[in-house]
Each structure stands twice: as structure tokens, then as C-alpha cells.
Amino acid sequence: MPIGPITRMRACLDTLDGVFLRMASWFMQLTPENIQVEELTTGKIAAKLGISGASVVRFCYKLGYPNFASFKMALMVELLDPAASAAAESRLNYPPAASKVIERTLPSMSLTLKTINPALFNRAVEAMCRASMVIWYGFPGDSAHLAMSGEHKMTRSSLRARATTDIRELEALTRIISPGDVVIAISQSGRWEGAARAMEEFRKRHGTIICITGQADSVMARAADIILLTAARDISLGGEPLALRAAQLMLIDMLVLEVASRLQSVSLEWIEPKAAPAK
Structure with a gap:
């Protein structure tokens, strides 16, 4: 750019x-x-x-x-x-590599906001508000950290949440959910078939499945009730793809804080940044 x-x-x-x-x-x-x-x-x-x-x-x-x-x-x-x-x-x-991260991250956040259907976002928030439990699932790697961030912020907001990165634990949790509970599955590629099968079991128990992914035509996206499509940008690190996931983290913050605001589960104050004192 x-x-x-x-x-x-x-x-x-x-x-x-x-x-x-x-x-x-x-x-x-x-x-x-x-x-x-x-x-x-x-x-x-x-x-x-x-x-x-x-x-x-x-x-x-x-x-x-x-x-x-x-x-x-x-x-x-x-x-x-x-x-x-x-x-x-x-x-x-900033130096070259840091500049490249900025160059890819800021537009991806802007593009994500244009890509997500506001009506689908609102459906996701409404489902989370109705749920007695929200389960965050992220495949080991960056998606796992994002899932844990979702759980952490919901817990801070006095909302019941559980994060898992283990497919067997996700399957076990599926067996004990209540109707109307929500699973939020996070995967940039959306290609994990084991997660998609667990999501199908979740639906059979009348749960709502939300998928945060960069690939709308993926096996996990097809298994979801609500797809929130993000525009994470890929780079190659050591010859392997690596996605810059700031846009997905922004979306998680949007979901959790909107739910907390609607349920008034905890006080929420938007603190304006203060100018640094002159030296």
C-alpha cells in the first residue's frame, strides 16, 4: 500500500x-x-x-x-x-516488518466491518443473550487464544462461558448443554471436519452454532447457523501460512461487550483516552 x-x-x-x-x-x-x-x-x-x-x-x-x-x-x-x-x-x-503488519491489519479490520452482515451480527448477539452458557472453541494455535479471550471477557462481564481447544472436550460439553446454549467456533480456514461434526451434534441438542471464519465455503461454516465472516490477512512465516487475526479479536470484543451492554451484567464505561502530560 x-x-x-x-x-x-x-x-x-x-x-x-x-x-x-x-x-x-x-x-x-x-x-x-x-x-x-x-x-x-x-x-x-x-x-x-x-x-x-x-x-x-x-x-x-x-x-x-x-x-x-x-x-x-x-x-x-x-x-x-x-x-x-x-x-x-x-x-x-515503524521499521519494515512492523510496517507490513500495520499495512495488512488496519484494512482487514475495515474490510471485516463491511463484510459482516449487521443482521447476522445482531442474531449472534441475541442468541448469546438467551444462552445459559456460551462455549468458545478454537483449534490449537491462534484460534485457541482467541477462544480463551472470548471466555475471559465474558467471565469479566459476569457471563457464563467456557473455552476449549480440545475436540473431545467439545464433544463432551455438547452432551451436557441446555437448549438455546451457544457454541462459537473460531477457525480462519474452517476446514476442521472433527469440529464440524461436533457442531452438528450441538445443533441436534437445539444449540446455536456461530462460526467466526475467513472462509464462507468451508466445512465448519456450512455446519453453522450464523457465519461471521472476517478478513484476516495471511503471511508466510517459515514457509507456512500465518494469519494476522486482529480483525477477529475486534469482532470478539464487539460480541461480548454488546451482550454485556444489553444484559447489563456489569457496569460498562467507555473511557476516553487522555492526552499524555507534556514533558
């Missing part, structure tokens, strides 16, 4: 003066709401700022663009895609 022109302006703002500083100040106040594409020509920008068209082109060169057309396209992408803009800006301050 390339770094956009607004981000580049902010990074070099203290080195700009004169005409270039005037242009940077004007571009940086543009927003998706006030931008007028038809006004973004070298002639109209020059007339608006009282400068020459050649100065506008030189400004594009200074920011690393070969021409005004490339600058304009990059500007539109940055202004109209906040997640891309945030990821690009964050990359300026």
Missing part, C-alpha cells in the same frame, strides 16, 4: 516554506466531504492559491510523483479510503 500525498506532506511539513507550504496547507484541509474533483486541476489550484501552474507540478515532483495526474489519483485514494490512509501514515514511524 503506497504512502499517500497527504501523509507525505505531514511528514515533511517542517521542511516546507513559501509556495510549497501554502499548497501543503491547502491540500491537508481537504476532506471527502469538501473535495471537488473538478477543481483539482493545475490551473484551478494555481488560480485559487495565487501561484503558477508550474509550481503545482514542481510540488508533485517534490512529493515523489512523476506528474500531476499520478498525484491526483493518489490523493483521491488517500482521501476516500481512511483505512488505507491510517495504515500508510503509521508506516512512516
Whole structure:
């Protein structure tokens, strides 16, 4: 994901003066709401700022663009895609591998919010509110940690929950559930057939199955009543795939805190971040 022109302006703002500083100040106040594409020509920008068209082109060169057309396209992408803009800006301050994580994680969270059907999310929350017990299942690995996070946050919220990473324990729990209880199965690939079979048994006992996965057409997703599709991004680590799972962790927080809020099981306060004291 390339770094956009607004981000580049902010990074070099203290080195700009004169005409270039005037242009940077004007571009940086543009927003998706006030931008007028038809006004973004070298002639109209020059007339608006009282400068020459050649100065506008030189400004594009200074920011690393070969021409005004490339600058304009990059500007539109940055202004109209906040997640891309945030990821690009964050990359300026971190080393390469950390920047790549940011580059993939922030857009995946934004895409997840667009991918999940709000009606399905609400159905999942309603099922969790009705349940006497919510069982979190995650296959050993990152999914297991996510399942334990779900259990931990529900327990903190005074809600009954159990996490397991063992398929035999999931099968045993299936035999003692009450009708209306919920199992939340987490798997990026959704390919674990043993988990899918346990989920089918859960349904026979009138439980509700929620699957958090990155693959809608997977055996675990097909076994679920409610599919919450996330957009985790994969990388290769040691030649093996590894998913960056921040989007799924965000979804778990959304589910648990929405349930806690509706049931008023515990006091919930949204604490605003405080500015760090000046040194």
C-alpha cells in the first residue's frame, strides 16, 4: 500500500516554506466531504492559491510523483479510503516488518466491518443473550487464544462461558448443554471436519452454532447457523501460512461487550483516552 500525498506532506511539513507550504496547507484541509474533483486541476489550484501552474507540478515532483495526474489519483485514494490512509501514515514511524503488519491489519479490520452482515451480527448477539452458557472453541494455535479471550471477557462481564481447544472436550460439553446454549467456533480456514461434526451434534441438542471464519465455503461454516465472516490477512512465516487475526479479536470484543451492554451484567464505561502530560 503506497504512502499517500497527504501523509507525505505531514511528514515533511517542517521542511516546507513559501509556495510549497501554502499548497501543503491547502491540500491537508481537504476532506471527502469538501473535495471537488473538478477543481483539482493545475490551473484551478494555481488560480485559487495565487501561484503558477508550474509550481503545482514542481510540488508533485517534490512529493515523489512523476506528474500531476499520478498525484491526483493518489490523493483521491488517500482521501476516500481512511483505512488505507491510517495504515500508510503509521508506516512512516515503524521499521519494515512492523510496517507490513500495520499495512495488512488496519484494512482487514475495515474490510471485516463491511463484510459482516449487521443482521447476522445482531442474531449472534441475541442468541448469546438467551444462552445459559456460551462455549468458545478454537483449534490449537491462534484460534485457541482467541477462544480463551472470548471466555475471559465474558467471565469479566459476569457471563457464563467456557473455552476449549480440545475436540473431545467439545464433544463432551455438547452432551451436557441446555437448549438455546451457544457454541462459537473460531477457525480462519474452517476446514476442521472433527469440529464440524461436533457442531452438528450441538445443533441436534437445539444449540446455536456461530462460526467466526475467513472462509464462507468451508466445512465448519456450512455446519453453522450464523457465519461471521472476517478478513484476516495471511503471511508466510517459515514457509507456512500465518494469519494476522486482529480483525477477529475486534469482532470478539464487539460480541461480548454488546451482550454485556444489553444484559447489563456489569457496569460498562467507555473511557476516553487522555492526552499524555507534556514533558
